[in-house]
Amino acid sequence: MPEAHRDDKEQRRRDNLTEFVRAESAAKGFDLCRITRPDAIPDAKQRLGEFIEAGRHGTMEWMAETRERRGDPMTLWSEVRSVVVFGLNYAPDEDPRSILEKPDRAAISVYARNRDYHDVIKGRLKEIATRFAARAGADVKVFVDTAPVMEKPLAAAAGLGWQGKHTNLVSRTHGSWLFLGTMFTTADLAVDKPENDHCGSCRACLDACPTAAFPAPYQIDARRCISYLTIEHKGPIDPDLRVLIGNRIYGCDDCLAACPWNKFASSASEMKLQAREELKEPSIAFLLTLDDAAFRAFFSGSPVKRIGRDRFVRNVLIAAGNSGEKTLIPQCRTLVDDVSPVVRGMAVWALSRLMETGEFSAFAAQRAEESDDDVRNEWRLAGVN
Template sequence: MSPLPPSEASDTTRDRLTSLMKSEATAAGFDICRITHPDSIPDAPAHLQAFLEAGRHGTMTWMYETRERRADPRLLWPDVRSIVLFGMNYGPDNDPRALQEHPEKAAISVYARNRDYHDVIKGKLKEIATRFAARTGADVKVFVDTAPVMEKPLAAAAGIGWQGKHTNLLSREFGSWLFLGSLFTTADLVFDEPEVDHCGSCRACLDACPTDAFPAPYQIDARRCISYFTIEHKGPIDKALRPHLGNRIYGCDDCLAACPWNKFAQAARELKLRARPDLEAPDIAFLLTLDDKAFRSFFSGSPVKRIGRDRFIRNVLIAAGNSGQSAFAPACLALLDDASPLVRGAAVWALRCLLPASEWDDLRQSRGEDEDGMVRDEWTIEEHST
């Protein structure tokens, strides 16, 4: 697609509009705002195609279906002249990996411990867009991770940070903990310089991954990523990977938390992004009791709710199985009669981990066959899942 013709906007006008945009960002509570042009990520199409051809997107078919628009902002909106990237710090006040020392507790990714950031960020972007459009007459569109926009490469091109060896965005000021949003506009703004890579020879993030999800620096295979399995994957989780999940029931922060640049990070200022006390380290025993109504109520407003109760309980059952705590066995046993085959299958696996061999054999014998001698569905699912 050919670029738009050069703008006749004066330098003074561009400076004024840019100053307006950045002052609006500060007023809305964003920690950083930078601007780039629509053609600033020329390598993105090739990198995305290689990722997809290798099958590293797993079951996220939407990435393949939107690949052309995702790789080229002008295909998403031909009239765009400037792309504004916004960053909001969501840093925790402690190292989230410390929770791995408490197997009776469940680990929820830092980003999901309070309000859904999509709602928080998009609400603020809409306010900025409305005011900017009213004062300038420019057209605007806002996006927060729900449209085919490659926000991390664009943020690097705009100078917010750089994509580290774990493929996530890093900032010298905020470390690993930045939510991103973007605003596309027809206004001509002053572009910022891109950030350079500051990873050097460090490979802390790569070495921290519990499932070896990085085939090489700057490459990720979602099919081995705990965040992918606990959030995006809808079926049974690969048995070989389950022990490595530990007590991580929604996402994983290990590669993010391992980065040395976090020594400069700060705790989140936005109250809606600070952890709810009941989501910092919830009890696995409690989570195992949640039916659909209780699940929706407990996670109201949280991004956790979007995966649904059945996938969530699947994850909690794996954490229970990994805990080594036999006290969880009664709750797992009750879930053998759950309406969801996915939950029943995970309950079988958890019980196999928690019960002594003799009790496991007795349970299997008592429940493994129905009156016709056929294996019950939950056992079948578990035996044939990978």
């Protein structure tokens, strides 16, 4: 076979497979589908290394443990030739920051107000991968967030958007509200052009951060990020940051919601990603009543469930302490006797914020001698010796 004819045949096959995966993506409800090469993010490994060396990953040791595989897709899978990146819109139908003006209510990040997106996306990716592998005769692997894959740099290289100054992906059509998933394959596919950075001089996302978690544009220190503190961090939260958390009990959307590109985003059409009514503005008083069984039942199918009841109630107690709602005092007093040390300690802090000085001092005098080290530490932080 003449070489030119063979090249034409390979080009047609590449184009056909590329169109096939795009059609499958649309059929499964994805809003965006772009393709890049595994070697398209050469700077990612160095940036990741600098982030970890600076300690900005906090207690997320898994980032350091997987840094080699995470920094280079070909280290993760040496045979990969093409990376298909999928985007699914999860934009809310209103500004999620409006709940911050309701101190008796708890703010749950938009992405966690319904089904766990990992389950929604991975199931669809597996279906696409199965059909694609059968058509292409190629090997495939799919990933959704949990594997050591740097989805955001790959998405930017594929042209879904660009990494904004808040380090998250920004799309010209969907703003900051995109879930990402990837399909690695040994097939040779036509690649897309990367998207240019359109942040310009805007710093809305940086200025919106309640805890100043951005040391500089395009850099984040997870140790100050409310999403990290309320989801990934397992122990007591720095007292200086608690007041800044406000009523955010699981994640934070402030930097995402502040992005001007969101004006082009339409609300999510996928029913499984639209907010459940009971998760839009749950009352802090109700959430303080949740034991382990009730917590698991209320957050069934939600990603909130993965942090566990104790860490969750720790977060709710911070919101209670910030609420100024004295009606929450009895519940906080009850939680001083909780089985979880982190809950007991945070209940003390919440009471130190809600009680009048004399009332709290009397309560502390009564209970301090009975307390364990975790709670005694909170007494000390509250000014009780």
